Amino acid sequence: MDMTFSAEYEALRSEIHAFLGDNAELVAELSDQSRTSGLQYVPRFPEFAALAVAAGYYGRNMPRRYGGAERPYDAIAALIIREEFGQAGLPDALPGMGPRLLAPTLLAHGNDWQKEVFLPPTMAMKLHWCQGYSEPEAGSDLASLCTRAELDGDEWVINGQKVWTTGAQHADYMFCLCRTEPGALRHEGISYIIIDMKQPGVEVRPLRQLTGDSEFNEVFLTDARAPLAHLVGQRGAGWKVAMTTLGHERASMGAGDGTYGRQVEALWTRACTPDADGLRAIDDAGVARDLCQLEARAAANQFTQYRILSQAAAGQGTRTVSIMSKLVGSEIFQDIARCHAQMAATDLLETPAGFRLGSVPGNPAAWNALYLRSLGYAIAGGTSNIQRRLVAERGLGLPR
Amino acid sequence: MKFDLSDEQKQMAETLDRYFAAVWDSQRLHAHLAGGGVLDRAGWRKMSELGLFYMVSEPTQPGDPLALDAAVCAEQVGRHAVPGPVVPQMLAMAAIGRLQSAGHRDTWLAALGSGDAVASFAFGKAGAPVLAPCARDADLLVIVDLADGHIWVHDLKRDGVAFGADRNLDLTRRASVVAPADPPLHAEHVPGLRGWLRDLSRVLVAADAFGGASRCVEMATDYASSRQQFGQPIGRFQGLKFQIADMAVEVEPWRALWWYAAHAIDVGRPDASRMACLAKAVITESYASVGRRTVEVFGGIGFTWDADVHIFLKRAMFDLVWPQTAHALYAEAAEERALAGIPVAGQTA
Ligand SMILES: Cc1cc2nc3c(=O)[nH]c(=O)nc-3n(C[C@H](O)[C@H](O)[C@H](O)COP(=O)(O)OP(=O)(O)OC[C@H]3O[C@@H](n4cnc5c(N)ncnc54)[C@H](O)[C@@H]3O)c2cc1C
Numbered sequence: 001m002d003m004t005f006s007a008e009y010e011a012l013r014s015e016i017h018a019f020l021g022d023n024a025e026l027v028a029e030l031s032d033q034s035r036t037s038g039l040q041y042v043p044r045f046p047e048f049a050a051l052a053v054a055a056g057y058y059g060r061n062m063p064r065r066y067g068g069a070e071r072p073y074d075a076i077a078a079l080i081i082r083e084e085f086g087q088a089g090l091p092d093a094l095p096g097m098g099p100r101l102l103a104p105t106l107l108a109h110g111n112d113w114q115k116e117v118f119l120p121p122t123m124a125m126k127l128h129w130c131q132g133y134s135e136p137e138a139g140s141d142l143a144s145l146c147t148r149a150e151l152d153g154d155e156w157v158i159n160g161q162k163v164w165t166t167g168a169q170h171a172d173y174m175f176c177l178c179r180t181e182p183g184a185l186r187h188e189g190i191s192y193i194i195i196d197m198k199q200p201g202v203e204v205r206p207l208r209q210l211t212g213d214s215e216f217n218e219v220f221l222t223d224a225r226a227p228l229a230h231l232v233g234q235r236g237a238g239w240k241v242a243m244t245t246l247g248h249e250r251a252s253m254g255a256g257d258g259t260y261g262r263q264v265e266a267l268w269t270r271a272c273t274p275d276a277d278g279l280r281a282i283d284d285a286g287v288a289r290d291l292c293q294l295e296a297r298a299a300a301n302q303f304t305q306y307r308i309l310s311q312a313a314a315g316q317g318t319r320t321v322s323i324m325s326k327l328v329g330s331e332i333f334q335d336i337a338r339c340h341a342q343m344a345a346t347d348l349l350e351t352p353a354g355f356r357l358g359s360v361p362g363n364p365a366a367w368n369a370l371y372l373r374s375l376g377y378a379i380a381g382g383t384s385n386i387q388r389r390l391v392a393e394r395g396l397g398l399p400r
Numbered sequence: 401m402k403f404d405l406s407d408e409q410k411q412m413a414e415t416l417d418r419y420f421a422a423v424w425d426s427q428r429l430h431a432h433l434a435g436g437g438v439l440d441r442a443g444w445r446k447m448s449e450l451g452l453f454y455m456v457s458e459p460t461q462p463g464d465p466l467a468l469d470a471a472v473c474a475e476q477v478g479r480h481a482v483p484g485p486v487v488p489q490m491l492a493m494a495a496i497g498r499l500q501s502a503g504h505r506d507t508w509l510a511a512l513g514s515g516d517a518v519a520s521f522a523f524g525k526a527g528a529p530v531l532a533p534c535a536r537d538a539d540l541l542v543i544v545d546l547a548d549g550h551i552w553v554h555d556l557k558r559d560g561v562a563f564g565a566d567r568n569l570d571l572t573r574r575a576s577v578v579a580p581a582d583p584p585l586h587a588e589h590v591p592g593l594r595g596w597l598r599d600l601s602r603v604l605v606a607a608d609a610f611g612g613a614s615r616c617v618e619m620a621t622d623y624a625s626s627r628q629q630f631g632q633p634i635g636r637f638q639g640l641k642f643q644i645a646d647m648a649v650e651v652e653p654w655r656a657l658w659w660y661a662a663h664a665i666d667v668g669r670p671d672a673s674r675m676a677c678l679a680k681a682v683i684t685e686s687y688a689s690v691g692r693r694t695v696e697v698f699g700g701i702g703f704t705w706d707a708d709v710h711i712f713l714k715r716a717m718f719d720l721v722w723p724q725t726a727h728a729l730y731a732e733a734a735e736e737r738a739l740a741g742i743p744v745a746g747q748t749a
Contacts, residue, residue: 001468001663002402009401076401272742280738285727288734295733296657296678303656306403314404324649331649388645389638396621396648398635 003306009076016084019055023048031089031359038215039356040096041170046125049094057081058094059123062103066115067123075313079306086257089359097167098122098129101245102175109192109233109241118173118194132162132176132195132219133242140386142177143186143239147221149178149193151228156180156193158201158224166380168204168217171197175245176221181236192238194230201225211352211372246382256305260298260329262360263336263370267291270343281343290339297332304328320395327387330378337371344368403656406465409472416473419450420480426708429572432483433711437571439484439518439537447482448515453489456600457497457509467600468662471607475658478611478719481711483572485520485534487604492519492542495551495597499588508540508553520578523598523723526550529564529579533722536563536576543580549594552587554580570718572711599665599673601723602680606658609680609687609719612712613651616690619709620644620697627699644697647690654683674733681729687716 005013020027026048030039039045052058053069060078062068071077082092093099103122106115121127138145147160158178168174174195181189195202201224206214233241268291271282281287304321311318340361341348347364348371355361355369357377378384392398405413423443432440455470470490477486493512499505511517520538522530523546532541541554554561560581568574621644624635634640661679664672691713695702702709720726 001405001465001659003663005401268737269742272738282734282738289730292678292730292733293682296682299675300653300657303403303660304653307656310403321652324652327649328653388642391648392641392645396644398621398641398644399625399633
């Protein structure tokens with residue numbers, strides 16, 4: 001066990017400090033806690049992204065010719081970047097479906113043309129993407145999706161409906177799962193196709209979420225067209241291609257950047273603050289117990305991320321713990337929300353507003369937004385029940 | 401940065417795992433219960449050959465992985481429900497090994513280290529009775545006063561020792577309320593030791609509890625994979641499958657917490673005491689909770705004396721309250737945070 005960092009890594013830490021300090025004004029604008037969501041849509045974000053890629057902090061495992069920083073795999077450097085950027089209220093990697101989900105998928109399954117055309121503008125935050133997986137009849141059971149794509153000469157013609165499509169209203173492209181092989185087995189008839197969102201056959205209808213915001217949408221595809229060259233991987237191999245992406249999505253949802261710890265610290269402060277009658281929540285043994293447990297769980301989650309990183313760096317697997325990450329993280333998140341609600345009294349009735357994932361709410365409206373958003377977190381990217389199934393079957397080896 | 405056990409620690413864990421699995425199998429554990437929980441002295445001597453009791457007795461250089469080594473052992477002790485005061489004896493030797501005046505120190509260490517003698521351990525006050533694990537089996541009792549740092553070594557085999565109420569729920573570590581007879585064999589004030597012993601005791605019990613809790617998850621998983629009902633293994637029923645997944649998800653993250661707390665003690669990190677305190681509270685609570693849920697997974701057989709589950713559940717109940725209750729630890733951690741108060745505006749997020 002060694003939690004010290006060698007001189008080389010301490011130097012990286014100071015270098016990041018200096019980088020964030022040199023760009024303090026930009027960082028302050030971007031990390032504004034009151035902005036609701038989607039850092040990738042903030043006008044000055046691409047400017048910051050370019051600096052962070054050039055400095056080697058973002059886009060580390062993306063080759064330089066595709067707009068990345070092309071750094072050798074280094075779990076410890078990644079950890080330091082995550083902690084330092086997290087401390088500054090910034091994500092540890094380029095945000096959005098493009099850099100997070102599409103880019104690693106293209107890198108693994110795309111051909112040279114696709115990589116050259118799509119990756120550089122995606123890494124430069126000039127293209128926005130959305131994920132077209134879920135459908136009205138295909139949620140947890142994604143493989144039952146029925147959006148069809150048929151070849152017409154050298155073009156795909158796509159018909160069907162997607163739903164819960166986050167960011168579709170801002171997206172230039174959608175990476176979409178379509179059925180291309182009628183009569184094939186469920187998992188074998190699916191293809192992964194890139195669809196231009198700005199065309200007559202694509203209609204986006206924003207859906208209002210229970211938070212009041214509209215981030216996700218319905219997407220209607222009516223004779224939408226995509227060039228044959230937009231097929232990623234082989235025809236009918238889309239399930240395998242998509243699973244790469246899902247792995248990346250879940251891996252990025254464990255919040256190992258210290259966010260939960262900072263949120264719990266804010267809960268302690270709140271609990272120590274006397275109300276109008278001079279009463280403090282911390283003097284209630286039930287609240288004190290909840291806070292202690294949350295502090296322990298946030299710490300354990302953080303240390304578990306260290307454990308996963310260290311064992312990965314040594315080339316060892318931590319399969320079961322890694323599979324648990326999303327479920328553990330989303331349960332801590334929801335319990336942080338519940339704990340605040342317990343102390344909030346009538347502040348609980350504030351209109352929810354101004355909370356962004358990864359930040360620490362600064363007022364009752366933002367805490368209420370967290371209370372509601374933590375619910376979506378437990379559904380998106382595979383519901384908690386689906387995670388339980390994975391933990392039980394793939395982690396513990398219980399019979400299917 | 402390497403947040404993992406060393407190769408030596410992994411090896412030590414494996415050795416103990418294999419040894420305890422062979423020695424303390426289900427049959428032997430039940431025989432121990434049938435014997436009323438009386439310590440098997442020969443077995444105790446044999447176990448000493450693993451070097452277990454010496455784990456924290458030698459003062460070493462700051463940064464040596466003493467607490468983590470000992471915790472790695474305690475995990476295996478908990479995992480196999482090893483009867484006897486293993487953790488108390490480690491703590492007793494930790495205190496005795498750091499006495500300033502030589503006196504009988506080396507004699508005691510030799511006797512305890514070889515398993516010829518048995519020690520119990522308690523936090524308490526001069527003259528006041530203490531709850532001591534395995535006191536009826538023990539030769540020595542070490543009492544540490546957490547308020548002022550006094551350490552007393554008592555002879556439990558002499559006349560005049562008053563054994564009060566027996567607390568025999570956990571027959572692998574039956575406890576008694578003991579009023580030792582004065583004068584003690586030894587009394588000393590060792591500056592700077594009490595906080596370390598307090599933190600160490602918490603981490604060791606946390607590791608014991610983790611070992612037991614993760615064993616419960618394993619037992620539940622194995623049973624659910626083999627027991628058939630409605631023509632299939634019960635583990636295929638999603639209701640049960642999810643109950644077991646939730647148990648695993650509650651327990652597994654704690655491993656990194658007790659690792660950290662033990663390491664933090666060894667290298668003197670500022671949050672060492674706090675993490676030890678929290679780790680003890682949360683992990684022992686999870687152990688009790690998972691122990692109860694494991695009974696349910698086993699159905700009727702889980703409710704019997706002959707099944708192993710209750711042995712673990714009762715160890716969980718012991719760990720939950722010894723040396724302090726989870727409830728007291730939460731109060732302590734909350735009070736500490738309350739005293740730190742409200743950060744000055746602008747200093748924290
Ligand atoms: C905020 C948010 C953003 C999202 N963004 C996107 C996006 O950008 N792109 C996209 O494609 N999708 C997105 N989704 C959709 C998300 O992936 C699905 O909602 C999710 O997979 C669940 O599918 P469903 O909504 O159809 O629920 P269902 O699958 O109908 O599930 C309903 C309930 O049944 C349970 N359930 C279902 N099957 C099982 C089972 N086998 N065993 C036990 N319980 C089961 C579920 O756990 C859940 O509790 C988003 C969702 C949310 C909430």
